[in-house]
Amino acid sequence: MSEWRLYEVFVRSKHGLNHKHVGSVHAADAEMAMENARELYTRRSEGVSIWVVPSDTITASASDEKEVLFDPSEDKVYRHASFYKLPDEVGHM
Amino acid sequence: MYAQLVETGAKRLKTKEEMSPEEREFQEKVDAETKIEAKNWMPEGYRKTLIRQISQHAHSEVVGMLPEGNWVTRAPTLKRKLQLMAKIQDEAGHGLYLYSAMETLGADRDEEIEKLHQGKAKYSSIFNYPTLNWADMGAVGWLVDGAAIVNQVVLQRTSYGPYSRAMIRICKEESFHQRQGYQILLDMMREGTEEQKAMVQDAINRLWWPALMMFGPHDDESPNSQQSMAWKIKRKSNDELRQMFIDQTVPQLEFLGCTAPDPDLKWNEETGHYDFGEINWQEFYDVLKGNGPCNRERITTRKKAIDEGAWVREAAVAYAEKQKQRSQAA
Numbered sequence: 377m378s379e380w381r382l383y384e385v386f387v388r389s390k391h392g393l394n395h396k397h398v399g400s401v402h403a404a405d406a407e408m409a410m411e412n413a414r415e416l417y418t419r420r421s422e423g424v425s426i427w428v429v430p431s432d433t434i435t436a437s438a439s440d441e442k443e444v445l446f447d448p449s450e451d452k453v454y455r456h457a458s459f460y461k462l463p464d465e466v467g468h469m
Numbered sequence: 470m471y472a473q474l475v476e477t478g479a480k481r482l483k484t485k486e487e488m489s490p491e492e493r494e495f496q497e498k499v500d501a502e503t504k505i506e507a508k509n510w511m512p513e514g515y516r517k518t519l520i521r522q523i524s525q526h527a528h529s530e531v532v533g534m535l536p537e538g539n540w541v542t543r544a545p546t547l548k549r550k551l552q553l554m555a556k557i558q559d560e561a562g563h564g565l566y567l568y569s570a571m572e573t574l575g576a577d578r579d580e581e582i583e584k585l586h587q588g589k590a591k592y593s594s595i596f597n598y599p600t601l602n603w604a605d606m607g608a609v610g611w612l613v614d615g616a617a618i619v620n621q622v623v624l625q626r627t628s629y630g631p632y633s634r635a636m637i638r639i640c641k642e643e644s645f646h647q648r649q650g651y652q653i654l655l656d657m658m659r660e661g662t663e664e665q666k667a668m669v670q671d672a673i674n675r676l677w678w679p680a681l682m683m684f685g686p687h688d689d690e691s692p693n694s695q696q697s698m699a700w701k702i703k704r705k706s707n708d709e710l711r712q713m714f715i716d717q718t719v720p721q722l723e724f725l726g727c728t729a730p731d732p733d734l735k736w737n738e739e740t741g742h743y744d745f746g747e748i749n750w751q752e753f754y755d756v757l758k759g760n761g762p763c764n765r766e767r768i769t770t771r772k773k774a775i776d777e778g779a780w781v782r783e784a785a786v787a788y789a790e791k792q793k794q795r796s797q798a799a
């Protein structure tokens with residue numbers, strides 16, 4: 377089975393939600409990966425849509441690179457609504 | 470449990486001072502309950518221990534299909550047959566979730582399965598016992614899956630992210646397994662003939678002790694269990710888990726109107742737990758070593774499935790290749 381490619385499986389659990397990573401399957405091609413993913417990850421109507429993506433085509437950040445990669449967002453507090461204090465009279469915004 | 474004896478390679482626990490800076494940072498993360506993910510730095514021993522434990526767990530799910538597969542064509546009704554097939558398919562799925570978690574650690578599924586076939590990798594001792602009558606399907610679901618649930622619920626909090634997530638998926642599916650098993654026994658005890666009731670008691674007599682052995686040997690001061698606990702791969706000791714299982718199972722046993730083959734089993738008012746007799750550890754180690762009633766048969770069946778399915782896998786690759794060339798030509 378090593379000659380079979382590894383695919384990552386993403387499932388949309390309900391209409392309106394994002395696809396979420398659930399695991400992986402081995403398959404000879406994408407069509408088979410889809411069938412295997414259906415059978416493996418959605419036996420109890422856990423999903424309404426499935427994506428299968430060859431694992432070796434995914435570029436991932438190393439989770440240890442936290443500081444380097446995600447640091448810029450830490451010091452940009454003005455990107456959050458809570459940064460802007462409005463007078464009480466304005467009401468809910 | 471499904472992984473009853475896992476070698477960690479540790480001779481003794483390292484103190485914080487003896488750890489390298491990476492090891493210390495890793496241990497602090499584990500202590501803070503931050504999940505470790507595939508791309509994170511981890512000690513080589515942690516990676517190897519996990520590969521051993523997750524592969525043993527996966528092999529157990531897969532070999533675990535065989536004792537139940539024995540009864541698919543003999544199920545008493547179509548309803549029971551469909552339920553049994555659904556359960557067995559879930560176990561195949563559990564094996565796959567786990568192999569997929571194991572592969573995130575850089576292990577290869579085929580290589581690990583090959584180790585199983587060569588007798589180099591273990592799987593749970595419980596699946597080396599035969600399933601002799603229909604009540605065994607009830608007792609397996611109730612006791613074996615019940616014991617597995619106790620272990621797996623705790624493993625949901627294991628420190629390795631992919632293993633923990635596989636456990637969460639598995640636990641969602643397990644309660645159906647245990648309930649369908651218990652219901653088989655309840656029906657037999659309530660509506661069955663005297664002969665059928667005797668089958669239930671017989672199944673419990675044979676499977677009771679092997680189910681208790683699933684939790685593995687007594688916890689000792691062995692560096693393996695200490696290391697696994699320190700890395701939070703393991704979250705509770707074997708004896709603690711076994712006691713939890715007994716405490717929750719005995720009332721269910723009494724409700725069935727059956728007994729356990731253990732004269733020492735009795736409620737202890739003082740401790741608030743059930744006392745129980747000593748497990749036959751000689752039998753446990755014999756079965757683990759490959760000398761149980763069905764060890765050889767199980768491995769032969771697994772090998773045969775892989776070997777005789779080779780042409781299907783080859784055909785699938787040939788077909789995929791042909792489709793690719795067609796679409797490139799078009």
Ligand SMILES: [Fe+2]
Nearest residue numbers: 530559560563
């Ligand atoms: Fe399972």
Ligand SMILES: [Fe+2]
Nearest residue numbers: 533560614617
């Ligand atoms: Fe199981």
Ligand SMILES: [Fe+2]
Nearest residue numbers: 560614643646
């Ligand atoms: Fe199960």
